[in-house]
Amino acid sequence: MNVAVLFSGGKDSTMALYYALEAKEDVKYLLSMKSRNEESYMFHVPNIHLTDLLSEAFDIPIMSVETDGIKEEELEDLHHAFENLKSLGVEAIYTGALYSQYQKSRIEKLCDEVGLVAVSPYWHVDELEYMRKIVALGFKIVICGVAAWGLDESWLGRVIDDDAIDELVKIHDKYYVDLAFEGGEAETLVIDGPIFKKRIKILKDKKEWHHDSGVYIIEKAVLEEK
Numbered sequence: 001m002n003v004a005v006l007f008s009g010g011k012d013s014t015m016a017l018y019y020a021l022e023a024k025e026d027v028k029y030l031l032s033m034k035s036r037n038e039e040s041y042m043f044h045v046p047n048i049h050l051t052d053l054l055s056e057a058f059d060i061p062i063m064s065v066e067t068d069g070i071k072e073e074e075l076e077d078l079h080h081a082f083e084n085l086k087s088l089g090v091e092a093i094y095t096g097a098l099y100s101q102y103q104k105s106r107i108e109k110l111c112d113e114v115g116l117v118a119v120s121p122y123w124h125v126d127e128l129e130y131m132r133k134i135v136a137l138g139f140k141i142v143i144c145g146v147a148a149w150g151l152d153e154s155w156l157g158r159v160i161d162d163d164a165i166d167e168l169v170k171i172h173d174k175y176y177v178d179l180a181f182e183g184g185e186a187e188t189l190v191i192d193g194p195i196f197k198k199r200i201k202i203l204k205d206k207k208e209w210h211h212d213s214g215v216y217i218i219e220k221a222v223l224e225e226k
Helices: 011-022 048-058 073-087 101-114 127-137 162-175
Strands: 002-006 026-035 062-067 092-094 117-119 140-146 186-192 198-210 213-225
Touching (some): 002 011, 011 092, 026 048, 048 062, 048 198, 048 213, 092 101, 186 213
Parallel strands (some): 002 026, 026 062, 092 117
Antiparallel strands (some): 140 186, 140 213, 198 213
16 A cells, blocks of 8 residues: 655654554655644654654655644644645555544544545554564664653653663653653654664754753754664
């Protein structure tokens, strides 16, 4: 099938891309929704500007769509993007939805209206197994935003490995933080992995911390050979 992946650069959309490629789907496009609203209900925001560079890293074309990120209205922008993809021969949209019925139901509704198939390959996955799998596959995941008790400034810019997952399990037991961050506890960016033709090299970054939440912003990055 000709497919597109709703892509933010985070771990879940990257895993959706990985699944599609492993399933031998013909991935025609990445679709990146670039929200101007940091509080978007639908779309990932931190470091979304790097999706263009990630497109080059995968050697897969990207369709970038800007949106004001206003609740419900942002769905109109997504609807138009789906229509454009449909006109380009795309038959299905892969998403990284894990447990968010809010996102999944709206994406499925839009796909149905346009005549596309919606695929969420990791829906209701065991989150601990899922996180272990991502690391075991060799993906390098950087935390680029945190907003939950138990996740302090030291997590910003941290690479998720097995030790980090062990810590997250303890934090989950104490503060009920979702192990896969499905509740918005943290945002991620994947900078290398088995489907990368080239890796992302971070040249300039900064942390912004605001009492109990913060973001890790990558100001300059380039591609490097693997």
